Amino acid sequence: MGVAGPALQKPSTKHFLLSRLHSLSGIIPLGFFLLEHFFSNATAILGEAAYNKQINLLQKIPFLPLIEIAFIAIPLLFHAIYGIYLSLISKNKSFVYPYKRNLMFFFQRVTGILTLIFIVYHVWSFRLKSIFFGTEINYQTVSTDLLNPWIFIIYVLGVVSTSYHFCNGMHPTGRNLKEERMEVVISDAGIANCGNSQNCVQVCPKEIPLTTALSELNLDANMHAFKKWFRK
Numbered sequence: 001m002g003v004a005g006p007a008l009q010k011p012s013t014k015h016f017l018l019s020r021l022h023s024l025s026g027i028i029p030l031g032f033f034l035l036e037h038f039f040s041n042a043t044a045i046l047g048e049a050a051y052n053k054q055i056n057l058l059q060k061i062p063f064l065p066l067i068e069i070a071f072i073a074i075p076l077l078f079h080a081i082y083g084i085y086l087s088l089i090s091k092n093k094s095f096v097y098p099y100k101r102n103l104m105f106f107f108q109r110v111t112g113i114l115t116l117i118f119i120v121y122h123v124w125s126f127r128l129k130s131i132f133f134g135t136e137i138n139y140q141t142v143s144t145d146l147l148n149p150w151i152f153i154i155y156v157l158g159v160v161s162t163s164y165h166f167c168n169g170m171h172p173t174g175r176n177l178k179e180e181r182m183e184v185v186i187s188d189a190g191i192a193n194c195g196n197s198q199n200c201v202q203v204c205p206k207e208i209p210l211t212t213a214l215s216e217l218n219l220d221a222n223m224h225a226f227k228k229w230f231r232k
Contacts, residue, residue, distance in 0.1 A: 013209050022082045025075040026169050033072055034166055048139040055137060068127075080116050087112065104168055111165040118158030182224040191221055 040058065044051040061067065087109045094106035125145065129135040146152050185191050191214065200210045 013212075016209050018082060019086070022079060022086070023169070025079045026166070029071045030075055030079060031166060031170075034162065044139065044142070051139040051142075055139075076119070080112075083112050083116075104171070108165060108168050111161040111168075114157070114161040115165050118154065118161060121154065122158065182221065185217060185221045186225050191218055 040054050041051075043054045058064075090109070092106060092109075094102040126137050126142070130137050135141070146155065194214060
């Protein structure tokens with residue numbers, strides 16, 4: 001039947017590594033930048049002076065433009081472009097199988113697009129305008145913008161979308177459900193029935209190196225069964 005030679009495994013491994021890098025870039029550095037952004041903007045609660053002090057502190061960081069390009073712009077572009085690619089090749093089954101995690105996966109893709117649009121608008125309004133037109137960014141500028149009800153709505157939706165996308169992306173579903181899933185894996189309908197024909201490698205829409213993953217899963221299944229036997 002299907003033979004998974006080097007021609008199949010090589011692009012699969014590449015895609016798998018890019019997917020891991022895509023996930024990592026959403027946490028480091030973009031996740032840290034998001035948390036810093038929340039902290040800096042939260043200083044507005046303390047008043048105009050505190051907010052302006054925090055903004056001035058950030059703007060005095062040495063080599064700020066280079067840092068923004070290397071650790072924010074480039075990772076963001078990679079995360080956005082590859083995320084759109086993943087959205088296009090993923091098969092959306094959330095409405096066919098409306099389970100909670102399927103729906104959360106669907107909204108992860110939707111909020112990814114909304115977050116990208118929001119970030120483009122936000123960067124233009126409060127970073128690029130400052131660079132190209134000398135617009136001063138301070139408490140007064142931000143508060144004046146947010147007095148516009150449409151801009152306020154954009155920011156509420158943007159912050160909610162960004163927060164969901166970040167938090168859901170870090171949701172430890174696999175770890176939380178590990179025991180339950182391993183019980184299915186070692187059951188009669190589990191990995192023991194895998195025919196090893198490697199057809200799954202050829203049809204996988206995400207080009208995941210499934211033969212490698214199945215080998216690792218088989219080891220995990222044996223370890224789980226061994227530990228379960230000792231717990232009896």
